[in-house]
Amino acid sequence: MFTGLSAFPLTPITEAGIDEKAFAALVGRLAAAGADSIGALGSTGSYAYLTREERARAARIAVEHAGRTPVIVGIGALRTRHVLEAAEDAQNAGVSGVLLAPLSYQPLTEDDVFGLFADVTANLSVPLVVYDNPGTTHFTFTDELYARIAELPHVASVKIPGVPADPAAAQARVQRLRRILPGTATVGVSGDAFGATGLNAGCDAWYSVLAGTFPEPALTITRTAQSGNAEQARAESRRLQPLWDLFARHGSLRVIAEAAAQAGLTPPHSLPLPLRGLEAGDRAQVREVLEHLGLHA
Structure with missing residues (x-):
């Protein structure tokens, strides 16, 4: 389950709540x-x-509409108590695993983060992915902290924020990472521009924003890398560089939300306020890139 392509969809949201039909689709x-x-x-979601009620409902919808595909659900929250509630709701929904990032308002120490994972894993019955996303959490894991947390029960994968470009x-x-992590924990790369490089370098999984809306090109990269055709995987990633550039410029969430809307997969303006999406000129750039790359529903 914690290998190959893990696709992270948007959760289309209005001020009235989740657009359940669009999310299920x-x-x-x-x-x-x-x-x-x-x-x-995930962060894309x-x-x-x-x-809590919206998250629990989203978890149930995801499990109901995923068929036999395993569903991993994000459970991060500011307080440990709320993380445990999200974990309970996710497990009751029948998820195959959970994903935990250390959210904070006050800066967290390494001991804070280790304690969070220790408390949560002690109350889990499903596998857990360690979610390292410093761009949103403003917490940076050390390799030593990865190793400590990976020894806890139920830790099945570490989601790293990219790899070197070389x-x-x-x-x-x-x-x-292989040397310091137990053999039971997989290594997954995130940051879509690093997907091909990470898989070619030996990562077990790619945790992908693009795949949550346009799975086909992400699957092409993943399957070619898995087959050992590193250059073809790199070539497909290079083809998508205009999209990676937009992700870098505006953030992947705003870009992929606009792309999904233009493809007719979600309604316009499906991000939670105060996030307002892209300005008109940037939306036009997204349209041009989608047309150039042949990305559509």
Whole structure:
């Protein structure tokens, strides 16, 4: 489950709540495309903006519409108590795993974060992905903290924020992680521009924003890398560079939300306020890139 392509869909939101029909369709689309797992309520899924009831409902919808595809659900929250509630709701929904990022308002120490994972894993019955996303959490894991947390029960994967762009350096990075992590924990790369490089360097999984809306090109990269055709995987990633550039410029969430709307997969303006999406000129750029790359529903 924590190998191959994990596709992270949007959770389309209005001020009235989740657009359940659009969300269910996104999940079903990913299952039909052949994603290896579905990462519901990740950062792309805007989990931090949802109430407990909305998160629990989203978890149930994801499981109901994913068919046989495993569903991993994000459970991060500011307080440990709320993380445990989200974990309970996710498990009751029948998820195959959970994803935990250390959210904070006050800066967290390494002991705070280790304590969070220790408290949560002691109350889990499903596998857990360690979610390292410093761009949103403003917490940076050390390798030593990865190793400590990976020894806890139920920790099945570590989601790292990219790898070096140089293939040799990327391979060295992944090999170092292999040395310090237990053999039971997989290594997954995130940051879509690093997907091909990470998989070619030996990462077990790619936790992908793009795949949550347009799974086909992400599957092409994943399957070619898994087959050992590193250059073809790199070539497909280079083809998508205009999209990676937009992600870097505006943030992947705003870009992929606009792309999904333009493809007719979600309604316009489906991000939670105060997020207002892209300005008109930037929306036009997204349209041009989608047309150039042939990305559509």
